[in-house]
Amino acid sequence: MKRQKLEIENDKGVKLQAYLELPANQNPHYFAVFAHCFTCTSTLSAVKHISRALTQHDFGVLRFDFTGLGRSDGEFSDSHFSSNVSDLMAVSAFLETHYQAPSLLVGHSLGGAAVIVAASKLESVKAVATIGAPSTVEHVTHLFSHGFEEVEKKGDVEVNIGGRPFKINKDFVDDFSKTDLPEITKEQRKPLLIMHAPFDDVVSIDNAEQLYKAAHHPKSFVSLDQADHLLTDSRDSQYAGNVIGTWVQRYFEEKSSDILDTEGEQLVAHLNLEEDKFTTNIQTKKHTLVADEPESFGGDDFGPSPYEYLNAALSACTAMTLKLYAERKKWDLKEVFVYITYSKKHSDDLKLELEKPAQIDHLQKTLKFVGDLTAEQKEKLKEIASKCPVHKTLVTDTIIETTVD
Numbered sequence: 001m002k003r004q005k006l007e008i009e010n011d012k013g014v015k016l017q018a019y020l021e022l023p024a025n026q027n028p029h030y031f032a033v034f035a036h037c038f039t040c041t042s043t044l045s046a047v048k049h050i051s052r053a054l055t056q057h058d059f060g061v062l063r064f065d066f067t068g069l070g071r072s073d074g075e076f077s078d079s080h081f082s083s084n085v086s087d088l089m090a091v092s093a094f095l096e097t098h099y100q101a102p103s104l105l106v107g108h109s110l111g112g113a114a115v116i117v118a119a120s121k122l123e124s125v126k127a128v129a130t131i132g133a134p135s136t137v138e139h140v141t142h143l144f145s146h147g148f149e150e151v152e153k154k155g156d157v158e159v160n161i162g163g164r165p166f167k168i169n170k171d172f173v174d175d176f177s178k179t180d181l182p183e184i185t186k187e188q189r190k191p192l193l194i195m196h197a198p199f200d201d202v203v204s205i206d207n208a209e210q211l212y213k214a215a216h217h218p219k220s221f222v223s224l225d226q227a228d229h230l231l232t233d234s235r236d237s238q239y240a241g242n243v244i245g246t247w248v249q250r251y252f253e254e255k256s257s258d259i260l261d262t263e264g265e266q267l268v269a270h271l272n273l274e275e276d277k278f279t280t281n282i283q284t285k286k287h288t289l290v291a292d293e294p295e296s297f298g299g300d301d302f303g304p305s306p307y308e309y310l311n312a313a314l315s316a317c318t319a320m321t322l323k324l325y326a327e328r329k330k331w332d333l334k335e336v337f338v339y340i341t342y343s344k345k346h347s348d349d350l351k352l353e354l355e356k357p358a359q360i361d362h363l364q365k366t367l368k369f370v371g372d373l374t375a376e377q378k379e380k381l382k383e384i385a386s387k388c389p390v391h392k393t394l395v396t397d398t399i400i401e402t403t404v405d
Contacts, residue, residue: 003275010090017071018064021051028060029255031095032104035111041070046231053241064091080175081137088118113137113181120188127251129193129244132229134203135210138176182214191218191251202229311340317390325384331377335370
């Protein structure tokens with residue numbers, strides 16, 4: 001994917017830091033805005049994972065920092081709920097002016113409440129998804145309730161939220177009681193997906209129930225079983241992003257994909273070293289793929305590794321070749337499984353007599369056949385498996401010419 005860093009000015013002249021994530025082909029069908037949780041930022045891992053998962057569903061996703069948070073300008077005391085909604089309106093207007101009006105709003109925690117309100121004001125928004133959202137915006141005030149009395153006395157105090165100091169004032173506190181979220185949810189009449197962890201100890205599951213009851217159909221609920229409020233496990237946030245991307249397709253008109261130009265070649269791979277770890281977007285003339293490295297290697301594990309793609313090419317080619325051969329022979333081969341494992345093995349372990357013993361690239365191919373086959377037929381299929389084009393490419397001398405454009 002490609003990420004663009006943006007600076008967006010809200011209606012009060014405050015500059016908001018934002019990032020726009022784009023699909024591999026740089027041509028999203030639709031645009032979405034992601035609103036982060038209370039006191040969080042747009043760089044929270046869950047926000048990035050969900051945004052990037054949505055790009056795999058042809059969305060361009062704008063994630064940004066609310067006023068006074070992350071790298072956005074302004075004071076946190078100005079980042080009350082109404083301000084969050086205003087910020088959402090500002091970034092949506094920016095998208096409409098420079099790209100395309102957002103058709104999907106996604107919000108996490110208090111950001112979920114904010115997108116419900118913003119969606120009621122934005123005609124372009126066709127669907128809304130919330131994650132761990134409260135059913136009343138006052139829900140978050142328990143985080144700084146110890147500062148209420150001081151606010152009344154001093155008008156401006158510092159409170160500690162999640163181990164970080166924030167300044168709040170009376171307007172900040174009072175603003176949270178002005179929004180009737182269930183009523184807005186009831187009146188909105190737009191497709192709504194509510195996602196919530198059953199054992200969320202920050203925003204209880206009761207909040208999801210209240211929002212779901214208030215909403216009209218079409219509405220959906222998905223349980224984020226075993227997840228915590230911040231979706232700190234990347235598997236939870238990636239799952240959430242993929243579910244949202246799949247769910248929303250039902251409500252959007254299907255569009256044909258614009259293919260990234262391969263410039264006359266069969267395939268192009270792109271990695272932005274400044275923005276991604278190892279996540280590499282791959283585009284053929286008709287298909288988009290993502291390669292990555294596992295987290296243990298410093299990647300984000302958004303896709304198979306390069307060697308897993310190598311294994312995939314060999315296994316797929318083997319299976320297809322066996323299908324063609326068995327059909328030509330009219331053998332009863334119903335299914336074929338091809339298991340591949342790549343490793344490095346020493347030539348001595350492989351009993352190879354080399355002038356200079358060394359580590360050798362080793363691919364273990366295991367075949368499993370389903371069908372009424374004789375022992376002789378299975379043996380012949382094993383022989384044919386070694387004659388698939390990719391297998392031949394890997395075991396013969398290959399010349400790779402590299403040029404720089």
